[in-house]
Amino acid sequence: xxxxxxxxxSFRAQERACILPTFDGDxxxxxxxxxxxxxxxxHDSPAVIYIAHVNSSQLLFFATSHPGTYPDQMxxxxxxEAVVLRWGTSTACMREQVLQARPSRSVQETLKDxxxxxxxxxxxxxxxxxxVRVKNVGGIVGVIVVSGLGHDxxxxxxxxxxxxxxxxx
Numbered sequence: 001x002x003x004x005x006x007x008x009x010s011f012r013a014q015e016r017a018c019i020l021p022t023f024d025g026d027x028x029x030x031x032x033x034x035x036x037x038x039x040x041x042x043h044d045s046p047a048v049i050y051i052a053h054v055n056s057s058q059l060l061f062f063a064t065s066h067p068g069t070y071p072d073q074m075x076x077x078x079x080x081e082a083v084v085l086r087w088g089t090s091t092a093c094m095r096e097q098v099l100q101a102r103p104s105r106s107v108q109e110t111l112k113d114x115x116x117x118x119x120x121x122x123x124x125x126x127x128x129x130x131x132v133r134v135k136n137v138g139g140i141v142g143v144i145v146v147s148g149l150g151h152d153x154x155x156x157x158x159x160x161x162x163x164x165x166x167x168x169x
Contacts, residue, residue: 005100011093018161019133021168023141025060028053032061035146035160039065042156047148048073051132054085054142069148076147080129082122084143091129092154098125128153130161 020027028051039047046068051061083091095107102110111120128149132142144161146153 008093008096008100011090011096014158015090015093015131015133018130018158018165019135020161020165021135023053023132023134027164028060028142031144031160031164032063034163035144035156036063036065038156038160038163039146039149043149043152045148045150047146047153047156048077050077050081050143050145050147052081052143054132054140060142065148073147076124076128077145079122079124080126080145080147081143083125084129084131084140084145086123088131088140090127090131090154091125092127095125095127126153127151127155128157130154130157 032049032051036049039049043065046064046066048069049061049063049065050059052059080091083089083094087094089097098107098110098114101114105113107125108120111117111123111125117123128146130144131140132144133139134141144157146157149156
């Protein structure tokens with residue numbers, strides 16, 4: 001098993017490798033379709049796929065991979081989105097950073113203490129939220145969230161972005 005500092009660097013390397021040449025509604029649609037197909041192929045459980053533009057909070061893509069998602073999955077989507085928007089990193093990376101900062105405390109307790117957050121339950125530091133970055137543009141321009149696949153939420157996003165980038169070299 002990787003040590004946490006190596007896991008954090010691995011997540012950061014994934015983010016650097018997943019920088020898009022451009023981002024708009026068409027890109028979001030193609031990315032969302034790729035990610036949805038990967039969810040359907042790899043998992044029987046239903047997942048939500050959500051892609052939004054950061055500046056306008058405009059929803060650009062929303063779909064489920066299979067019937068049977070639960071209404072509270074949108075709660076998880078919004079909590080993951082909140083992590084990406086606040087800290088500009090993937091939720092998986094943020095989780096490792098928080099666990100490394102205070103390994104003996106829960107993620108929620110650490111968020112509350114380190115960032116003086118009155119209600120840490122508005123954030124979900126677990127895999128499944130990913131920042132969208134564009135080459136030569138500072139900051140994040142969008143967010144991708146997958147909810148419903150457990151530990152594979154993060155990986156299906158990264159693999160989907162890499163597939164998209166492979167088609168658009």
